[in-house]
Amino acid sequence: MPNHEVSPCQLVIFGASGDLTKRKLIPSLYDLFIGKMLPEHFAVLGVSRTPMSDDQFRDHLLESARKFIHGLDEAKWREFAQMIYYHPGDSVLPEAFEGIRKRMAEVSQLRKTGDNCLLYLSMSPNLYEPTIVNIGNAGIVTEGKSWCSINRASRPWQRIIIEKPFGNDTESAAHLNRVLGRVFEEESIYRIDHYLGKETVQNLLVFRFANAIFEPIWNRTYIDHVQVTAAETVGVEGRGGYYDSPSGGAMRDMVQSHLLQVMAVVAMEPPVALEADGIRLEKSKIFRAARPIKAADVPLMAIRGQYGPGQMDGKPLPGYRQEPGVDPNSQTETYAALQLYVDTWRWGGVPFYLRSGKRMAKKLTEIVITFKHTPHALFREQTLKKVNGLTPNQIVINVQPNEGIRLRFEGKVPGVGMNIKSVVMDFDYVKQFNAEPPEAYATLLLDAIKGDQTLFKHRDEVEGAWRSVQGVIDYWKENDDEPLPTYASGTWGPSESDIMMDRNGRHWRNPT
Ligand SMILES: NC(=O)c1ccc[n+]([C@@H]2O[C@H](COP(=O)([O-])OP(=O)(O)OC[C@H]3O[C@@H](n4cnc5c(N)ncnc54)[C@H](OP(=O)(O)O)[C@@H]3O)[C@@H](O)[C@H]2O)c1
Structure with a gap:
């Protein structure tokens, strides 16, 4: 990624007493502190x-740090915690902002952070709009305002990070973009998608565009289809009330946001330069080219499902409708799968299959590129699998866990005679670089501090992604009385999803 400098700043987290702050944001900032990557003059205001007082807030964070930070050094923590403040x-x-601004000024003086600030909305999405409007009216944002006469290079900056979900559908996402646009310049808006902060997703850009051997075959001539899977073994984990709402469900929670972003990185054209605008423009074009699924095609190309009772590791598990906080007649999908097409010269006719589910057989996120068969089945008789001759080549990109890339191809079994078997060439991130990939939030927070928007979503991407799936969302809503396919907890999803693949002579890669 391009080199951006860190400059002194204050991070203001709205929603600081909540789960995300203690589980992800503070542990990521601690890692950056330990790695000496934060600016010398830096502060966090919750x-x-x-x-709560500052000290009570620090104690509250320490309690969770002991749980969430692996190898926490408490002496270092005490040093780190000195830069954390709290304001109730x-x-x-609107009237709360007088106090908030005053506290921001105090903290800035104490930590010599100057007027640069990064505002993080880590709260329920229904609070985004009033909070943004109040930030605007409080005069916190000077950037881009005509009355701010300081020269562009030396003027203070104000940036905002918005958590997911970004809108509930195309219309609400566009509305939120308009609300943001009245207060912030697009160059100051950081719409977070933590999947883009994952090392392997970034590595995909390097894999594709830093190697001459992959790009020539990365198209409809050689690729049969692409699968993107994000499978979780957990259920709703006590957050049934949040998940079982009109804005919940696998389609909105996972497919529309994370999986479409991953698909865009797989499908995008090479950018002209390695800079945020170029990369985000190419991704936006993929959303523009993604063919919306027509109502008549939804039953064939979009599958939803809900987990029923089952078991994992011999332990019985309740079904979704039996989870606390979930309506016993809920029609919320805990599984969603899509067959999409990207109508471009490169991808004409190549299906992209996306799926995500809770309580699946295995926790994994992976991208599978399956190549076409050889034009002539020369080894038909020698292969152990006789379908069309050989097993097609595959590139499997493991996003999590065991980050890495595997290339599957056919090899000769040693010994007399000509027997053929699939073999795997393996790049394991941890073994190769002897380093654990950083937490995605650490990468993204540091990028936002540096002013690098490459891994954040542009407004066109967000609205484009919603548009790509809006037809399916509408169809499911209109047909809410149809019985929802179910799948037993601990399995790979409803059989309807396998049938969708079978219809085209394909199948999901379900690793054991
Ligand atoms: N948790 C995760 O792992 C996770 C992962 C990905 C994305 N996210 C997203 O991150 C955001 C935050 O999630 P979360 O899990 O941290 O939620 P949460 O635990 O419910 O926390 C929400 C926070 O908002 C504060 N809050 C509520 N009303 C407020 C108001 N009027 N003014 C100021 N603060 C207010 C709450 O504290 P008080 O009651 O003290 O005001 C609390 O600190 C959500 O958009 C979520 O979708 C979360």
Whole structure:
């Protein structure tokens, strides 16, 4: 990624007493602190309604740090915690911002962070709009305002990071973009998708565009189809109330956001230069080219499902409708699979299959590129699998866990005679580089501090992604009384999804 510098700044987290702050944001900042990657002058100001002093907030964070930070060094933590402050405030109330601004100024003085600030909305999405409007009215944002006469290079910056979900459908996403656009310049808006912060997703850009051997075959001539799977073994984990809402479900929670982003990185054209605008423009074009699924095709090309009771490792598990906080007649999908086409010269006729589910057989996120068969089945008799001669070549990109890339091809079994078997060439991230991939949030927070938007979504991408699946969402809503396919917990999803693949003579890669 391009080199951007870190500059002094203050990170203001709205929603600081919540789960994301203690589980991801603070542990990631601690890692950056330990790695000496934070600016010398840096501070975190947490804002939420719960009354707490700075010290109480630090104690609250330490408690979870002991749980979430592997190898926590408490002496270092105490040093790190000195840069963390807290201000109780309700960001929905305009009058709260007088206090918030005052506290920001105090913290800035104490830590010499100057006027640069990164605002992080880590709260329920229904609070985004009033909080953004209040930030705007409080005069916190000077960037891009005509009355701010300081020269562009030396003026302070204000950036905002917005968590997912970004909107609930195409219309609400466009509305939120308009609300943001009235306060912030597009260059200051960081729409986060933590999948883009994952090392292997970034490595995909390197894999494709830094190697001469892959790009010539990365097209419809050689590739039969692409699969993107994000499977979780967990269920709703006590958050049934949140998941079982009109804005919940696998399609909105996973497919529309993360999986379409991954698909865009697989499918995009090489950017002109390695810079945020170029990369995001190429991704946007993929969303523009993604063929919307027509209502008549939804039953064939979009599958939803819900987990029923089952078991994992011999342990019985409840079905989704038996989970606390879930409506016993819920029609929310815990599994969604799509067959999409990207109508471009490169991808004409190549299906992209995306699927995500909870309580699946295995926890994994992977991209599978399956190549076409050889034009002539020379070894038909020698192969152990006789379907069309040989097993097609595959590139499997493991996003998590065991980050790495595997190339599967056919090899001769040693010994007399000509027997053929699939073999695997393996690149294991940890073994190769002797390093664990960083937490995605650490990568993304550092990029936002540096002002690098490459791994954040542009407004066109967000709206384009919603448009690609809006037809399916509408169809499912209109046909909400149809019985939902179910799958036993601990399996690979509903059989309807396998039938969708079978219809085209393909099958999901379900690793054991
Ligand atoms: N948790 C995760 O692992 C995760 C992962 C990916 C994305 N996200 C996204 O991150 C965001 C936050 O999720 P979360 O899990 O941290 O939610 P959460 O645990 O419910 O936390 C929400 C926070 O908002 C604060 N809050 C509520 N009303 C407020 C108001 N009027 N003014 C100021 N603060 C207010 C709450 O604290 P008070 O009650 O003290 O005000 C709390 O600190 C959501 O958009 C979620 O979709 C979360």
